[in-house]
Amino acid sequence: MSAGIIPPDEQVRTRLSPLGYPSNLLGPRVTYADVNESISSIVLRDRAPAQWWIGFAVAFCLLMIFFLAVSWLLIRGLGIWGVNIPVAWGFAIVNFVWWIGIGHAGTFISAILLLMFQHWRTSINRLAEAMTLFAVACAGLMPLLHLGRPWVFFWLLPYPDTMGMWPQFRSPLVWDIFAVGTYFTVSILFWFLGLVPDLATIRDRARKVWQKKFYGFLALGWRNSADHWQRHQTAYLLLAGLATPLVLSVHSVVSLDFAVAQLPGWHSTIFPPYFVAGAIYSGFAMVLNIVIPVRKIYHLENLITERYLNNMANVMFATGLMVSYGYFIEAFMSWYSGDIFEQYMMTYRVFGPYGWIFWVLMLCNVLVPQTLWSRRIRCNPFTLFIVAFLVNVGMWIERFVIVVTSLHRDFIPSSWGSYAPTLWDWATLFGSVGLFLMLLFLFIRLLPMISISESRELVAEPAKANAL
Amino acid sequence: MNEPKIFGIAAEFESHEQLVRAAKNAYAHGFRKMDGYAPFPVDGLAEALGKKNRLPLFVLCGGVVGGFGGYFMEWFANVVSYPINIGGRPLHSWPAFIPITFELTVLGAALSAFAFSLGLSGLPRPYHPMFNLPEFERASQDRFFLCIEADDKRFQEESTRQFLESLAPVRIADVPQ
Structure with a gap:
């Protein structure tokens, strides 16, 4: 481990930019050998640290709860959930939008920051991309489970079936299938393509036969030749360029599921940008919630330096302010529209039976992030973790407010109703967290969670590593 | 047609600057069938080797x-x-x-x-002669290789080896076929 090579006082000391921000991307005097060793040893070592086992055990239990909830759903049907008319979209859709939003930060980090030559993505992009995949996997399950008959989910896909029917391509729900499907596919290709050279490194460092075979198989025979690298880099850049509009389009399409409907509280033109900002907001919060403990447990402070935390906090804060602006405009437009139903919806969202949830949302998503004006809070892993956690909770609540409060009181009082989640709703939510964490823990154990080849690039070109 | 006994001759370098310099030299010297190996994408290496990208x-x-x-x-x-x-x-x-x-x-x-x-890179391909070189494991870690392949028109064991030695590598080795 590199921590042994570098004197402790130098580890702590961080170079500051003229504005007072930490500016190092790598710890001082990090070499190729340090990078190779500190990242690949996490994968190749015999025993995982105790914290990993504890986390894995928790994730495993939650995953079992998920299996239980899904099995019971398949046996008994949707009646076990709290959904009914008028609130036909309950936790499943809230969870769907929340999970898919979380995924966006991974793509933002790996694609948009790559195109903008932001080298501070290097140590976090792999982990963030993995997070994207697992979050999108959790997200994709939600609408499928909500279908009623999930086993015929393939009816959603266009194929020449015996019923002679085709999907209605004018429907945002069908757009959603294509948007999420494309997003998942492109994310997995991007992630795997980035992994191939690192899998070759792991293959070459492995000493056990099964490890050599396993990683050798996954590395596809990668030889690090100039030919390989040239095509790899071109493909990587092109995939980044292709994934960039996806960051903006996927959540826009998700928001159209709502905005195309005529329901007060949904039918709004601000939804696409407001949803995208919210997605990146919650995604960065989730990356921080993952990176901060991982960095501590695996002693990766030399690779994931304070500068990463500070920059991620800045992005989270900026998108948080955009989301706050979205809340403000939503309220303003419902008043300014002069539309009685819009005004009524907004009043009841804030002061109605679900009003307290709205105020928790304001607390988590608008007030708490204001602490990020302080650099001490941004650079302190502990406080930053807490803020990010509350933002994640807040973003889940936001989707709850949008889905439930809009649905429960629409145009005609005779069709009003209320919604309360059942035990199985909660089990599905926390169970999906279990699925996410389970995949994440397996990823951390089995694959290099930081890009080794990109870190070597930073070692070779210190100018990049310490650029402001 | 006589089978070449070796796949090529590889020279090992310590830094990416040395590898790019060596690649340019080899290209100027008329070698075409060759490849550079580096643990990260080196700017200008593919161009120095005359590689095309479609x-x-x-x-x-x-x-x-x-x-x-x-x-x-x-x-x-x-x-x-x-x-x-x-x-x-x-x-x-x-x-x-x-x-x-x-x-x-x-x-x-x-x-x-x-x-x-x-x-286009011929992957997946589990076996390749370069893997016969014991030091080649380090191409994915911290060393840089230039390999001139035996089916290059200008390849001759003695003169090619001498040429590679003139580039001052850490080590030169034959890559068995």
Whole structure:
């Protein structure tokens, strides 16, 4: 481990930019050998640290709860959930939008920051991309489970079936299938393509036969030749360029599921940008919630330096302010529209039976992030973790407010109703967290969670590593 | 045709600058069938070795196929094969077909970027003569290699070895076939 090579006082000391921000991307005097060793040893070592086992055990239990909830759903049907008319979209859709939003930060980090030559993505992009995949996997399950008959989910896909029917391509729900499907596919290709050279490194460092075979198989025979690298880099850049509009389009399409409907509280033109900002907001919060403990447990402070935390906090804060602006405009437009139903919806969202949830949302998503004006809070892993956690909770609540409060009181009082989640709703939510964490823990154990080849690039070109 | 006994001769370097310099030298010396190996993408190495890259063209084709194919699918399904008249609205409502056309353009381009970046490099390919070189493990860690292959027109064991020695590498080794 590199921590042994570098004197402790130098580890702590961080170079500051003229504005007072930490500016190092790598710890001082990090070499190729340090990078190779500190990242690949996490994968190749015999025993995982105790914290990993504890986390894995928790994730495993939650995953079992998920299996239980899904099995019971398949046996008994949707009646076990709290959904009914008028609130036909309950936790499943809230969870769907929340999970898919979380995924966006991974793509933002790996694609948009790559195109903008932001080298501070290097140590976090792999982990963030993995997070994207697992979050999108959790997200994709939600609408499928909500279908009623999930086993015929393939009816959603266009194929020449015996019923002679085709999907209605004018429907945002069908757009959603294509948007999420494309997003998942492109994310997995991007992630795997980035992994191939690192899998070759792991293959070459492995000493056990099964490890050599396993990683050798996954590395596809990668030889690090100039030919390989040239095509790899071109493909990587092109995939980044292709994934960039996806960051903006996927959540826009998700928001159209709502905005195309005529329901007060949904039918709004601000939804696409407001949803995208919210997605990146919650995604960065989730990356921080993952990176901060991982960095501590695996002693990766030399690779994931304070500068990463500070920059991620800045992005989270900026998108948080955009989301706050979205809340403000939503309220303003419902008043300014002069539309009685819009005004009524907004009043009841804030002061109605679900009003307290709205105020928790304001607390988590608008007030708490204001602490990020302080650099001490941004650079302190502990406080930053807490803020990010509350933002994640807040973003889940936001989707709850949008889905439930809009649905429960629409145009005609005779069709009003209320919604309360059942035990199985909660089990599905926390169970999906279990699925996410389970995949994440397996990823951390089995694959290099930081890009080794990109870190070597930073070692070779210190100018990049310490650029402001 | 006599089989060459070795795949090529490889020189090992300590830094990427040395490797690029060596590659330029070798190209100027007339060698063409050669390859550089580095643990990260080195700027200018492929150009120094005279490598060409046609990947962007394939990706463009993939995107075009995806886009046109996607639009055709929607048009065929909702206009020809299964038309539904909803209040007399036009069947060929192209603005509603755009989101899926866009998504499938991206999907086609991305799939071809992935498939061709590996396929044009001849991957997956589990075995390759370079792996016979024991030190080659370090090409994925901290060393840089230049290998001049035996089927290059100017390759002659003695003179090529001398040429590689003139580049001052850490080590020179024959790569067994």
